[in-house]
Amino acid sequence: MxxxxxxxxxxxxxxxxxxxxxxxxxxxxxxxxxxxxxxxxxxxxxxxxxxxxxxxxxxxxxxxxxxxxxxxxPYQIAEKLSKSNKKYKGGQFDVGKNQSFFSKLSIFIRGNFFIPxxxxxxxxxxxxxxxxxxxxxxxxxxxxxxxxxxxxxxxxxxxxxxxxxxxxxxxxxxxxxxxxxxxxxxxxxxxxxxxxxxxxxxxxxxxxxxxxxxxxxxxxxxxxxxxxxxxxFDKENTSTPLSATEGKLNFTLSYVGVLEQLRNPENLWKALENLCKTNSDFAKDFELKFVGRVDDKILNEIESSVLKNNIRNLGYLSHNDSVQEMQNSDLLLITNFPSESSKGIIPGKLFEYLATGKKIISFGPTNADVETILSKINAGKHFDYTETNSVKDYIFSLYEDWKNDKPITNAANISEFxxxxxxxxxxxxxxxxx
Structure with a gap:
């Protein structure tokens, strides 16, 4: 050197x-x-x-x-006041009715006393x-x-x-x-x-x-x-994608990473609930897998719905194990903040998702950069937070392909990433x- x-x-x-x-x-x-x-x-x-x-x-x-x-x-002091302060180190927040007094106080202190x-x-x-x-x-x-x-x-x-x-x-x-x-x-x-x-x-x-x-x-x-x-993505950290159904008993939609309240795709949960209620085969075959940290409020809401028997929550795994769980999925979920100002955010895991060759379903503002990438290389579909029926139709079409042993992987050229x-x-x- x-x-x-x-x-x-x-x-x-x-x-x-x-x-x-x-x-x-x-x-x-x-x-x-x-x-x-x-x-x-x-x-x-x-x-x-x-x-x-x-x-x-x-x-x-x-x-x-x-x-x-x-x-x-100062986080050690803050964590003694409230366990929820652990979220703020990672930029997560309780919002709306979920905010306790300590949540509000901690957010105020963070924003006004610790600049930046x-x-x-x-x-x-x-x-x-x-x-x-x-x-x-x-x-x-x-x-x-x-x-x-x-x-x-x-x-x-x-x-x-x-x-x-x-x-x-x-x-x-x-x-x-x-x-x-x-x-x-x-x-x-x-x-x-x-x-x-x-x-x-x-x-x-x-x-x-x-x-x-x-x-x-x-x-x-x-x-x-x-x-x-x-x-x-790092080619050395990815393995060859599995075929659509090889060794798999479930049609698996996976979210890998931290899912917080500000990026909660409620319309997706509604679409999945509807599919489970109206199609017994889908309800039997479907698996919703979480790898990482999911906000308790989100998890509680999903577990209180008809999806409770379809959830597999693996918690935080090592990076290598997380990549393996991406590979063992059929559809990968990515979410962004819904506001127009967030359309430029491209979460880092998008590229690891792409490297698996799996289809991606994305949620965020219209005309987001993630949508541009997915459309350009035909690697999946992007929705805003108001769509439910089109989300349901997209997931069900991929499920039918899976059921009929049709490949639902993508062969996008992603070498530039x-x-x-x-x-x-x-x-x-x-x-x-x-």
């Missing part, structure tokens, strides 16, 4: 962190050396992760340099530490990745002190445009502060990365030099900065 250029990646999520937040830069770190870049990771020594997956430690490249410093986070988020206490010590590190080591490019968006303030602080530093701000999710932003119960002052900081990041970063086409477009409107590099191809694209952007 002697002749390679060096990129310092500031990330909160790193193995053994579980969930989708860790995958993006773990995979970039794996493949960037093939394109002339040596990654160096800067991450907290003692983070408070909402999910842990020890198996991901096996995917960290053996010779990767990792620098760690201590972080102080509760990891803000790592910013100043990190700027101090990394300023010294950058002066003593030749680093060609700095990357900060959020959320948590406080990590972009580390980049902002370093850029102000070292203006010649090349800085890329990577937004895995938007900041003020994310759907739950409006649920933070912000005062006018806090809202302005969030927006000022976001604007400063957009205007000072040499490149702002977005994970969707719409987000990149919105970032450019707000003053950023923005490019889209989507998330992707491989982690290696995406790393090459990122390396090209960094090369152009120098």
């Amino acid at each position: 002697e002749n390679q250029k060096k990129v310092l990646i500031v990330t909160y999520y790193w193995p053994p962190a579980g969930g989708p937040g860790v995958q993006r830069w773990l995979k970039f770190a794996k493949y960037l050396p093939e394109f002339g870049w040596e990654p160096i990771i800067y991450t907290p020594e003692n983070p408070s992760y909402p999910l842990v997956d020890e198996t991901l430690l096996n995917e960290v490249p053996k010779h990767l340099k990792i620098i760690k410093t201590n972080i102080w986070e 988020d509760a990891r803000k206490f790592w910013v100043k010590p990190s700027v101090k530490f990394l300023k010294k590190y950058l002066k003593e080591n030749k680093i060609d490019v700095l990357v900060t990745t959020g959320p948590p968006h406080s990590l972009h303030l580390i980049g902002l602080g370093l850029k102000k002190d070292l203006p010649e530093l090349k800085w890329i701000a990577d937004f895995r999710d938007p900041w003020t445009e994310i759907s739950y932003y409006k649920h933070l119960k912000l005062t006018q002052w806090a809202d302005q502060k969030h927006r000022q900081l976001e604007k400063a990041v957009f205007e000072n970063a040499d490149i702002t990365l977005a994970t969707s086409y719409t987000d990149a477009k919105n970032f450019r409107k707000n003053g950023a030099n923005a490019y889209c590099i989507t998330n992707g 491989s982690r290696r191809a995406l790393s090459e694209k990122l390396a090209g952007l960094m090369d152009n900065l120098l």
Whole structure:
């Protein structure tokens, strides 16, 4: 790696962190050396992760340099007040009538006192530490990745002190445009502060990365030099798809990941209930599988319906086991926030879904980027949250194919979304900065 250029990646999520937040830069770190870049990771020594997956430690490249410093986070205090605070670390919220007094108080405190988020206490010590590190080591490019968006303030602080530093701000999710932003119960002052900081990041970063086409477009409107590099799939983590019915007794619809109240596809549950009530074969053959963490309120509602005997809830599994459960499914479910402002969100698991070759059913706003991808490569169907009959018809048509031993896999060309191809694209952007 002697002749390679060096990129310092500031990330909160790193193995053994579980969930989708860790995958993006773990995979970039794996493949960037093939394109002339040596990654160096800067991450907290003692983070408070909402999910842990020890198996991901096996995917960290053996010779990767990792620098760690201590972080102080207020979540331990918050969790003593209310167990539901564990959700907020992962950006989940109780909404509407489900909000307790402590939920409301915690959300208010989070949005107004911890700007941009509760990891803000790592910013100043990190700027101090990394300023010294950058002066003593030749680093060609700095990357900060959020959320948590406080990590972009580390980049902002370093850029102000070292203006010649090349800085890329990577937004895995938007900041003020994310759907739950409006649920933070912000005062006018806090809202302005969030927006000022976001604007400063957009205007000072040499490149702002977005994970969707719409987000990149919105970032450019707000003053950023923005490019889209989507998330992707790693060929080494996928196996050959099974045939439609090989070794399977059930027609299985699976949701893999965290399902929260703000992305609850109630119209899907209605469609499935209707199918079970009106078709005894479907009721006998159908399996609704959850892999990950499903909000208790959602789970309770489904378990109180006619679907209660069709549910298989496996809870949180390792990443490798989750991929295997995707393979052992017939139809994969993905959900997005319903608001128009969320149409640019492309969940990272979409690409792992695509790599399985299984059909995908998606819910979110009309003309979402997910819909664009699914339509372009004919890998499934996207619905908004008002449709029920068309959802029912789509699922039943796939069920009939399954029943008649017809393949319901897709053969989409998805090579552009491989982690290696995406790393090459990122390396090209960094090369152009120098």
